[in-house]
Amino acid sequence: MPLSFEFATASLIIFGSGSMAKAGPAARQLGSKALLVTGRHPERHALLLDALASQGISFGHIQVSGEPTVDDARKAAELGRKAGCDFVIGCGGGSVIDLAKASAALLTNHGDPLDYLEVVGRGQTFSKQPAPCMAIPTTSGTGSEVTRNAVLSSPEHGVKASLRHPGMLPALALVDPELCLAMPPELTASTGLDALTQLLEAFISIKANPLTDGFCRQGLPLAVRSLAKAFNDGSDLAAREDMSLASLLGGLALANAGLGVVHGFAGPVGGAFPIAHGTICAALLPQAMKANLAALRLRLPGSPALAKLEEFAHMAGCGSAEEGMAWLENLCRELEIPSLSGYGIQPGDFPSLVDKARQASSMKGNPVELTEGELRGILEEACCSACFAKALAEPWPDLEAR
Secondary structure (H helix, E strand, O other): OOOOOOOOOOOEEEEOOOHHHHHHHHHHOOOOEEEEEEOOOHHHOHHHHHHHHHOOOEEEEEEOOOOOEHHHHHHHHHHHHHHOOOEEEEEEOHHHHHHHHHHHHHHHOOOOHHHHOOOOOOOOOOOOOOOOEEEEEOOOOOOHHHOOEEEEEEOOOOEEEEEEOHHHOOOEEEEOHHHHOOOOHHHHHHHHHHHHHHHHHHHHOOOOOHHHHHHHHHHHHHHHHHHHHHHHOOOOHHHHHHHHHHHHHHHHHHHHHOOOHHHHHHHHHHHHOOOOHHHHHHHHHHHHHHHHHHHHHHHOOOOHHHHHHHHHHHHOOOOOHHHHHHHHHHHHHHOOOOOHHHHOOOHHHHHHHHHHHHHOHHHHHOOOOOOHHHHHHHHHHHOOOHHHHHHHOOOOOOOOOO
């Protein structure tokens, strides 16, 4: 078939250690009063506050702890409107930046977030261009600084879903790896494996294209060589630079190629249980890729995704795709990724999680359609512990051959 694709990203990307020095003048180009969205650790945005003061930029400030909810988005947009903010700055992890992007869209589009939310909302399109948004990540994982959606949790529905619009791409993404030096090992592990997941899922996605493949081929080796280094020595700036770039490249890729089964599960699991997004992705990644590999070999032996899984394995110094999947498992052990069973997931929850995952927008990019049994198997392995042994032996209604 003739090659055809589209590609979109942030208007401007500033990358490099020490690039926070450019934050003040860059913000001044976007507006005069900011809605500032941060996490609850003041030391992570102290430099930004100084930069805004140096430019005479006033702001309304909202802090978020944990992953943002629909109600957080309501409150942030209301604060921004009352304060007369004309642009938004998100400085923090992926959750902070997602809330900033949601706030930017809701600042100019009145109504409730559920009017626009996918899956559990009304899915309406924003009629007005979102306010300009400046995204400054302090973790290296989600790549949210260059994506066009914002993930919100809806506790009443027990799921996480996205607000999505091309105008939600930040006007400016400022990525300074030095901001990640303070990340503790556990956060380095979970966010870093999220970055690796996004690169690998975008690489094998059915919506991949030559541009996104290039980003993945650049980003995957960076994560392979530096994630464990950053975990073991958080002060290793070279490793932090590699992971910040891997995260950025993953965001560029996923925004245009989509994702797959890991992120298909991440929304339903994260919406139903108090588990951080990166932790979910880290726990699911090896099992999901093994399931994809087996299903591709069985049902789609000519898929280009198979060759890409082999290519990834070679990046990791392995001789076959199967060895590459074992490498992923060993990496997760080295990074001390916990089983999901410790967060309260029970086998009785599997049918609902599988059903919601199959409906998730991220699942549309997976290179092969997985059966209910295969999806349950991914959850079983990610939740594997002794207390599951009896429950997991019970029959599961599924026609594997369909």
